[in-house]
Amino acid sequence: MQKTAIVTGGSRGIGRGICLGLAAQSWAVVVNYRGNADAAQEAAALVEQAGGQALIVQADIGLTGDRERLVQATLDRFGRIDLLVNNAGMAPRLRADLLETSEESYDEVMAVNLKGPFFLTQRVAQAMIAQSRGIAPSPTVGEGWGGGTRPAIINIGSISAYTASVNRGEYCISKAGMGMMTALFADRLASHAINVYEVRPGIIETDMTSGVKAKYDALIGDGLTPIRRWGQPADIAAAVVALAEGSFPFSTGEIFNVDGGFHLRRL
Template identity: 55%
Template sequence: MDEIKEEVQPTEVVALVTGSRRGIGLGIAKALATGGFNIVLNGISPPSGAEEAIEKIRSTGCRAEYIQSDISVRADREKLVAKIDGQFGRLDILVNNAGVAPHVRLDILEATEESFDRLININLKGPYFLTQAVANWMIEQKIDDQHRNCKIINISSINAYTASTSRGEYCVSKAGLSMMTALFASRLAEYGIGVYEIRPGIIETDMTVPVKEKYDQLISEGLTPIKRWGTPEDVGRAVLAIAKDYLPFSTGEVINVDGGFHMKTL
């Protein structure tokens, strides 16, 4: 998938993309920059390795700042939101993208409580309470200016509904994100804040390196109607459409970015 080429018109609007030092998050950040959004990049590691991405976004004329923060830790989340307020004074778009796979894929009859806790903390509890904090801030911003376009976008997975018994904790965390989308969409509709879920399928990133050969084979055999790996740009384009308010009468909506994997065929 080619990178999006649009003439960028920098604006005041600010988007936070968690887990955007690499992978899908970076694809989302780059796509949003083409739409004129100033970007807060985030990861758990120091910014080294993200300089090129930061410079690329800045070269469009948009602002890009990297804030290191572990979204599973309450104090880190509070500092993240406070820093964005200090540096930008506003937040229009939150993309809950940061997430991890189990260190080891283990059958649910053997998988450990430690891995379950790790995945729930990073993939579900972190985004849940980050969203709570940001939603309260967005409500204040909307009360000050009802024309502000505030959106929250959760990156779940086809594993929100596809059972993979060798990573049950991942599936449970992503199914939880689906309910979280419905909950915040219901609660925030009265303030005009849209909440959406994007379900990526098999996307080529560091996360899928260990299963590359297996999925190469499955895709070639027809696992997905569109016979190719997805890319971070594919997900970025879907996020950009939501952030640009091209789905104004939708909330709690699920968008599959999966090459058609979700369809049942006969």
């Protein structure tokens, strides 16, 4: 049996790091992307070098038909889905003050960051339930996931779920919504032996943050985070792999901060 993961937005940044982390544990990985096919090819080649199998699927997570095609392509190739990582996300195309936020930007960010992951999770959960009939509801520690047969869903949230940034409010709202989405699916899917987690990155060095690098260099240097460095995609991947491999069988709905300690209240 080949344990299989869908990683949305797996072609670049954090998603690529997650694909490589899973590949190193011999997962088959579906590398999803929206527009940059070259980056997806590169990520897939790296997955195979790292010991995993890769399937590239172009699909816009914000579109109903594309989500269905992503799930179907995965089932056609691998016959199962053991892990969904809802990683694809976007910052607003324009950072606009809250009083100037456009409806177009609000709708686009919410479709990609919240509505898409919600309905993809719903669809994938149905597939997982169908394939997991007969699995005991909760193993004890040490039993793990029984060789990757126990499915899980991991949402990539953000410190923006609770940190107000008035020049990208729609992004913050989408990530706050994802926090509740994690709780809802964790509750609903526990009886189907599917654990749901959220990994909450802090400031991570990717294309998404490249435009604000100087700003964050200064903030981190001044001690914004107790651990004074940028996070790397591999930091997020380490958490995702630990969760995916079933290290925490009696935990669901848990939020795992990978943020250099950003979330700590300090005095």
